[in-house]
Amino acid sequence: MHHILTAGAQRALIQAERIASGSAESEPTLAPLLAALALEESRAAEIMRTHQIDLAQILQEFQLPLSQDPATSLLDSPVQPLEMSQALQQYPAFREVLNHAMQQASRADVPTEIGSEHLLWGLLATAGKESEWLQSTGSLSAEKLDDSINVIFRQTVEPLDVDFALRTVAATADDQTNTLRTIDAAANRLREGLRVIEDFLRFSLDDAHLMSLLKSTRHRLTDALRFIGNETLISSRDTLNDVGTSISTTSEIDRSSLEHLLQANLKRVQEAARTLEEFSKLISPEAAAIFKQMRYASYTLEKTILTCIASQRRLENSRLYLLVSESLCHHGAGPAIRESLAAGVNLVQIREKSMTDRQLLAHGNRVRKWTRDAGAILIMNDRPDLAIAIDADGVHVGQDELPVREVRQIVGPRRLIGVSTHNIEQARQAVLDGADYIGVGPTFPTSTKNFAEHEYAGLDFVNQVAAEITLPWFAIGGIQADNLQQVLEAGATRVAVSGVICSHEHPGQITRELLEQLSN
Ligand SMILES: Cc1ncc(COP(=O)(O)OP(=O)(O)O)c(N)n1
Ligand SMILES: Cc1nc(C(=O)O)sc1CCOP(=O)(O)O
Ligand SMILES: [Mg+2]
Numbered sequence: 119m120h121h122i123l124t125a126g127a128q129r130a131l132i133q134a135e136r137i138a139s140g141s142a143e144s145e146p147t148l149a150p151l152l153a154a155l156a157l158e159e160s161r162a163a164e165i166m167r168t169h170q171i172d173l174a175q176i177l178q179e180f181q182l183p184l185s186q187d188p189a190t191s192l193l194d195s196p197v198q199p200l201e202m203s204q205a206l207q208q209y210p211a212f213r214e215v216l217n218h219a220m221q222q223a224s225r226a227d228v229p230t231e232i233g234s235e236h237l238l239w240g241l242l243a244t245a246g247k248e249s250e251w252l253q254s255t256g257s258l259s260a261e262k263l264d265d266s267i268n269v270i271f272r273q274t275v276e277p278l279d280v281d282f283a284l285r286t287v288a289a290t291a292d293d294q295t296n297t298l299r300t301i302d303a304a305a306n307r308l309r310e311g312l313r314v315i316e317d318f319l320r321f322s323l324d325d326a327h328l329m330s331l332l333k334s335t336r337h338r339l340t341d342a343l344r345f346i347g348n349e350t351l352i353s354s355r356d357t358l359n360d361v362g363t364s365i366s367t368t369s370e371i372d373r374s375s376l377e378h379l380l381q382a383n384l385k386r387v388q389e390a391a392r393t394l395e396e397f398s399k400l401i402s403p404e405a406a407a408i409f410k411q412m413r414y415a416s417y418t419l420e421k422t423i424l425t426c427i428a429s430q431r432r433l434e435n436s437r438l439y440l441l442v443s444e445s446l447c448h449h450g451a452g453p454a455i456r457e458s459l460a461a462g463v464n465l466v467q468i469r470e471k472s473m474t475d476r477q478l479l480a481h482g483n484r485v486r487k488w489t490r491d492a493g494a495i496l497i498m499n500d501r502p503d504l505a506i507a508i509d510a511d512g513v514h515v516g517q518d519e520l521p522v523r524e525v526r527q528i529v530g531p532r533r534l535i536g537v538s539t540h541n542i543e544q545a546r547q548a549v550l551d552g553a554d555y556i557g558v559g560p561t562f563p564t565s566t567k568n569f570a571e572h573e574y575a576g577l578d579f580v581n582q583v584a585a586e587i588t589l590p591w592f593a594i595g596g597i598q599a600d601n602l603q604q605v606l607e608a609g610a611t612r613v614a615v616s617g618v619i620c621s622h623e624h625p626g627q628i629t630r631e632l633l634e635q636l637s638n
Contacts, residue, residue, distance in 0.1 A: 124233040125403050126160035131237075133157055140183045146209040148241055148248045149180035155241070160234035165263065169256035179251060215240035239263050298346070298354035300397045305343060305351065308390035308412075312336050314383040319423070322376055326586035327546055328423060335415050342394070342408035346401055377427060384420040388413060422550055426589045429554045432534070433590040436465040436495065437636040438629070439614035443469050444481075446566065446620035454625045455485060459492040461629035467514055469499040469616065482508035497536060502528040512536060512554065517544060522551040538594075540575050542582045549589050557614060558583050560595025561605060566616045567595075577608040584609020599628065602635050611636075 123131070133154035141150060155162040156173040166172070176182070216232075218240035223232045242249050242260045252258045312332060319329045343351065395409035440463045444451040455466060466489050468482055482498065486508045489496040497512045498505035502525050505513040512534025515525055525535050537548040538557040548556045560569050561580055580593050592614040593605045605613060615632065622628040 124231045126162075126234045127232055127237055130154045130157075130160060130162065130234050137182055146212070147180070148211055148215065148244065148246055149176070149182055151212070151215065151237065152176055152241060152248045152252070153180070153182050155234055155238050162234035162238040165235060165238060166256065166258070169258045171252065171256040171258070175255070179255075180248070211244055211246060214244045218243040235263070294401075295354050297397050297400050298351055301346060301394060301401070302351040302354055304390045304393040304397070305339065308339060308387055308394065309336070311383045311387035311390060312339070315380065315387065315419070315423075318376065318380050318383075323423070323426065323588050325426065325588040327549060328419070328426070328588075330586075331415075331419060331422075331550075335412055335419065338408055338412050338415070342398070342405040342412070345405040345408075346398065380423065381420075384416065384423070387416045388420070391416060418550060421552060425552055425554060426549070429534070429590050430588070433465070433495075433555060433612075436590075437612050438463055438633055439465045439467065439592050439594075439612065440619055440629075441467040441469045441499070441566075441614060441616040442485075442620060443471070443566075443616065445472070446617055447625075448621055448623060451481070451620075452484070452488075454620050456488055457624070457626035458619055458629040459488060459494055461626040462633050463619075463629055464492070464494040465497070466494055467497040467499055467614075468510075469514075475504070478504055479507055482510070486510065495534070497534065505529055505533060514538070514557070522548070522553050526552060539583075540573065541579065542586075545583050545587055545591070549587060553589065555590040555592065556583075556587075557594045558591050558610075559593060559614075561593050562596030562598075562601060564596035564617065569595075577604060580605060580608040580610050599631050599635065602632065606635070 130151070131154070134151040137150035137153050138146060141147075153173060153176045156166050156171065156176050157163070215237065219232050219236035222236045222239045239260055242252055242258065242263060312335060316329060316332050316336075319325050319332060391409050391413035395406050395413060398406040398409055440455075440458050442451050442455055447454040459466070466485065468478075468485055470478055470481065473481060478501070482504060486496055495511045496508075497514050498508065498510040499514050500516070500519060502513045502515075502520065504510075506529060510533070513525060513529055514536035515522070516538040517540070520528075522535055522537060529535065534554040535552070536555045536557060537544075537551070537553040538559070539545040539548050540559070545556055545558065558575070558580055560567070560574050561577060563569075563574060574595075583591055590612060591610075592612045593608075593610040594614040597605055597613050597615050598618045602613065613632075613636070618632070619625050619628055
């Protein structure tokens with residue numbers, strides 16, 4: 119009969135082997151197993167804790183060494199899982215523990231893997247100083263443990279033959295080697311793919327925020343591989359006999375543009391992450407979980423990078439963004455919009471706070487016509503529904519309005535979504551949420567919108583965004599012809615304005631002036 123160990127029991131056995139190898143004892147004992155059960159986050163450790171038994175007591179009682187940080191020691195120097203139980207298996211008392219543990223697991227009313235609690239039970243049932251100590255110090259007995267394990271005894275169990283094919287991995291050594299080789303090859307593909315993307319972010323996009331995201335993805339790969347063991351992977355590597363190394367498909371050779379190259383490598387990363395996730399399930403559920411996270415992270419990364427590239431293209435020539443409110447305009451919104459369009463503005467936002475929906479719809483339809491005729495982009499403030507109704511090119515939302523995800527569901531994939539941000543965390547989040555551009559402000563005091571004094575993000579925020587974000591962004595708030603230069607010096611290349619144009623006697627004239635400064 120084959121029994122499979124739970125992940126917690128596997129870790130405990132690996133730890134036991136390690137502790138035993140560092141112990142000065144010439145004869146093997148069960149103390150390393152006891153210590154390992156207390157060391158791992160497992161049911162056995164939990165049970166022992168409820169009986170006031172902890173690792174420190176065990177180490178002291180049985181004079182065991184544990185020089186490394188127990189929490190990380192297993193990760194730091196991994197043991198090859200198949201070899202793990204070989205030495206312990208030679209030891210009769212350990213075989214007895216396993217035999218008891220298997221019997222105990224067999225008593226469960228549902229098929230049960232051998233868990234750390236069964237190993238603890240086996241240890242208690244095996245005569246020896248460890249069992250005696252557990253019973254005297256922690257007043258723990260095999261009977262008491264039954265309650266904790268919650269086994270339903272329905273039959274008298276005959277001693278079982280111990281089958282030492284304790285499988286921690288695949289059924290055969292060949293299976294295991296092949297699994298490890300697959301993981302090793304996929305990890306290399308993933309690493310290489312990430313490196314290409316990183317170079318793209320560094321040299322083509324020059325985006326520090328996305329680069330730091332990518333780096334943390336790379337670190338996750340390292341974390342996950344620790345669960346499997348780097349040495350184990352390298353020792354399973356067999357490049358000479360790997361048929362995959364000689365195959366290059368046309369899709370691998372054909373890279374028609376930087377973007378194509380980027381996409382191919384994003385796909386490569388996702389496929390490798392999927393392979394790693396699936397094959398790691400045979401070896402380490404912890405690693406598999408990390409690979410799954412990496413796969414999802416790579417989808418976010420893909421969406422974010424591609425959105426960034428597409429938005430840069432769409433907003434390439436939009437340096438001046440005009441927000442129009444009827445109430446601010448000297449001669450009404452119509453003349454302000456038409457004159458500024460004629461002067462060269464190519465991005466307009468309808469920002470009306472007091473019109474009824476019907477008024478907004480009618481106004482929106484007029485502005486749509488003017489902007490379309492001028493070849494300009496039209497954005498509706500606050501209202502995804504009206505953005506669709508007037509066929510605007512996008513919608514702008516603030517921090518308290520609908521999140522990007524929900525707005526996207528309403529306006530679909532092609533309309534632009536802009537998000538207001540007032541600090542660097544919000545800016546980073548908006549990028550990851552899938553915004554197509556962000557507003558960055560308020561830069562200076564403004565009478566167009568109420569902000570408390572402490573809410574002025576100022577030029578520092580502009581500086582921060584300039585240092586790390588390449589998704590198109592517009593500095594906004596109190597920007598005028600006479601302070602625009604400071605904004606540009608802080609790193610902005612695009613600005614959004616309202617009052618300076620709307621309330622100007624000659625909207626066309628001030629528009630030209632601002633555009634002139636922006637083009638310099
Ligand atoms: C380009 C741009 N940036 C910021 C805002 C402000 O949006 P929000 O915070 O939602 O405030 P209101 O404009 O709705 O009052 C914006 N509209 N456009
Ligand atoms: C509507 C708005 N949002 C801001 C933000 O920081 O999010 S600042 C602002 C007012 C922009 O108008 P003006 O150019 O007249 O100051
Ligand atoms: Mg708003």
